[in-house]
Amino acid sequence: MRIYDIIRKKRDNHELSKLEIDFFVEKYSKGEIPDYQASALLMAIYLNKMNKQETVYLTEAMMNSGEVIDLSAIEGIKVDKHSTGGVGDKTTIALAPLVAACGAPVAKMSGRGLGHTGGTLDKLEAIPGFSIEMEAEKFIDSVNEHKIAVCGQTASIAVADKKMYALRDVTATVDNISLIAASIMCKKLASGANAILLDVKTGDGAFMKTLDDSFELAKAMVDIGNGMNRETIGMITDMDEPLGFAVGNSLEVIEAIETLKGNGPTDFVNLCETLGAYMLVLAKVASTYEEGVQKIKEAITSGSALDKLRVFIENQGGDKSIVDDYSLLPKASKIVPIKAEKSGYISKIEAEEVGVSAMILGAGRETKEDVLDLAAGIVLEKKVGDYVECGDILAYMHLNNENKFESARERFVKAYTIVDEKVEPKKLIYGVVTKDEVKKF
Numbered sequence: 001m002r003i004y005d006i007i008r009k010k011r012d013n014h015e016l017s018k019l020e021i022d023f024f025v026e027k028y029s030k031g032e033i034p035d036y037q038a039s040a041l042l043m044a045i046y047l048n049k050m051n052k053q054e055t056v057y058l059t060e061a062m063m064n065s066g067e068v069i070d071l072s073a074i075e076g077i078k079v080d081k082h083s084t085g086g087v088g089d090k091t092t093i094a095l096a097p098l099v100a101a102c103g104a105p106v107a108k109m110s111g112r113g114l115g116h117t118g119g120t121l122d123k124l125e126a127i128p129g130f131s132i133e134m135e136a137e138k139f140i141d142s143v144n145e146h147k148i149a150v151c152g153q154t155a156s157i158a159v160a161d162k163k164m165y166a167l168r169d170v171t172a173t174v175d176n177i178s179l180i181a182a183s184i185m186c187k188k189l190a191s192g193a194n195a196i197l198l199d200v201k202t203g204d205g206a207f208m209k210t211l212d213d214s215f216e217l218a219k220a221m222v223d224i225g226n227g228m229n230r231e232t233i234g235m236i237t238d239m240d241e242p243l244g245f246a247v248g249n250s251l252e253v254i255e256a257i258e259t260l261k262g263n264g265p266t267d268f269v270n271l272c273e274t275l276g277a278y279m280l281v282l283a284k285v286a287s288t289y290e291e292g293v294q295k296i297k298e299a300i301t302s303g304s305a306l307d308k309l310r311v312f313i314e315n316q317g318g319d320k321s322i323v324d325d326y327s328l329l330p331k332a333s334k335i336v337p338i339k340a341e342k343s344g345y346i347s348k349i350e351a352e353e354v355g356v357s358a359m360i361l362g363a364g365r366e367t368k369e370d371v372l373d374l375a376a377g378i379v380l381e382k383k384v385g386d387y388v389e390c391g392d393i394l395a396y397m398h399l400n401n402e403n404k405f406e407s408a409r410e411r412f413v414k415a416y417t418i419v420d421e422k423v424e425p426k427k428l429i430y431g432v433v434t435k436d437e438v439k440k441f
Contacts, residue, residue: 003027003037010044018057025061029160035167042164042173050178055220056227058178062186065160069109069136071192074143076105077283080193081275082184084217087205087355088242090252091271092120092150094259097308098276100148101299104283107143108150109157109191118249118364118372121152126250126330126374130318148312158186177213181220188225195231195282198222199275202430203240205351211236211430215440218433226435233278234433237271238426241349241384244268248363248377250329251398257323260306267428273297274429330375332398338409340388344418349384353415360408361399373400378412385425388418 006020024041027033050058071078079099083089096106110120110132121132134142134151142149161183168174188196198221201207202214218234225232244265246255258264259272277292286292299305310320322328358364362373380395382388394416399405431440 003033003041007037007041007044010041010048013048015051016054016057021054021057022061025058025065025160029065029163038164038167039171039173042168042171042179045179046173046176049176052220052223052227055178055182056224059182059185059189059224060228062158062160062164062182063190065186066158066190067154067156068190069157069192071107071140071143071194073140074105074107077195078105078107078143078193079195079197079279079283080106080108080188080191081197081199081279082188083199084184084201084207086201086239086243087351087358088244088247088252088255089201089239090123090244090246090256091199091268091275093123093253093256094264094268094305095272095276095279096148096150097260097312098272098296098299098305099279099283100146100312101304101308102276102280102285102295103147104280104285105143106148106150107139107191107193109153109187110150118374120150122372122374123249123252124150124316124318126253127313127318127322128328130313131316134316142315146308146311146315148308149316150312153187153191157190161186177216177220180207180217181224185221185224189228189230193230196225196233197275197279197282198225198232198234199271200234200236201239202236203238203351203426205242205355206239215431215433215438219438222433222435231282232435233282235275235278236430236433238267238428238430239351240426242351242354242380243271245380245383246377247354247358247380248361248398249372249374250331251377251379253322253329254326257306257309257326260300260309262300270428278432330373332375332377333400334398334402336397336399336405336409337393338395338397338412340382340390340392340394340416340418341413342418343388343390344420345423346382346384346386346388346416347419347423348417349380350415350417353411354378354380357397357408357412357415360404360411361397362401362404375400383425385423387422 132152200218208214214236222232222234246252276296280286280292314320362376
């Protein structure tokens, strides 16, 4: 078998076999296929696309290019949740304790953020002492005993994906549904969960900007998961404005804790209830979605989710007293109000621009080498649909580096569109994709 023949076959728009895809992924992972030939094949895939079966074969080959975690020693159905990201997406910090408090095992491996704000691991590391490094035995014991553990993905998972993504990034072949879906799912499948819930964001602050593309990506990932015998459900949720009010690592930790105390923002609470309910159904802890929602609500009102958060933090070396004393979290030296420059109704908040503003303040990374300022970020006071008078406070910026404030402020103010006529907030959830149907709300 020759890589030349595989490139030519895909260039001419023919279906690749499992053997051909396995050959490419294995040889490229080992450095036996040069970048220029891999680039040619990726471009052929980008232009001619892959069908459902090819996408499953590609995902499986990428999954098997590195370590595949065995979580069979954990009792029960392990459910993992993946979000395609966004601005203010602190969901795991609230959702994992909620689901665990309802009796479903949450064994989650997460990555770091590159972009607007930190990833889940960065946010958790805002908690003093919290460690995302765990030996496999401790990880498994933690989930068996406490129903919850979150750790960093090992470098040995899905080795091919790291090489291929770096190549796609510099050859303009990132935006292909099969390649995106395979990249996400190979890591999720290698992480050992029995079932997977996907939160596919759509809108300005999301990777997928349109509803059609978001549904297409969700369908591709659900097909992959179910094609590899993992029950998988995809949700399409809004990211046309930031999720909740807090954007930035320690600020988002506080908002997640407040949500478990029953004081969360409406949109974030609704998202946690919806995703949590589906996770409980996947874990067979709830028999229906409605029962799942009820269990999630009870975990908040009873305080059991907050108790689970304390256990989770302490088990991973963190200071659980932050749950009741936010002053123990990283704090900014300066908090500056940002005011509206005209009166009217907020019709749009460009989530991506808010995220970039937070990144300028230090909450996110432009490059892998950047060091995060875990205290930096933005707390919104007004969202889409709200009326503001000129001079009303739109948000507070939390910062330590005053040199970057002005450029962050300019970017932030431009993110808001204020109009004369009343505007209704957008939907939060646009639909659900299962192996049997695509349901649009």
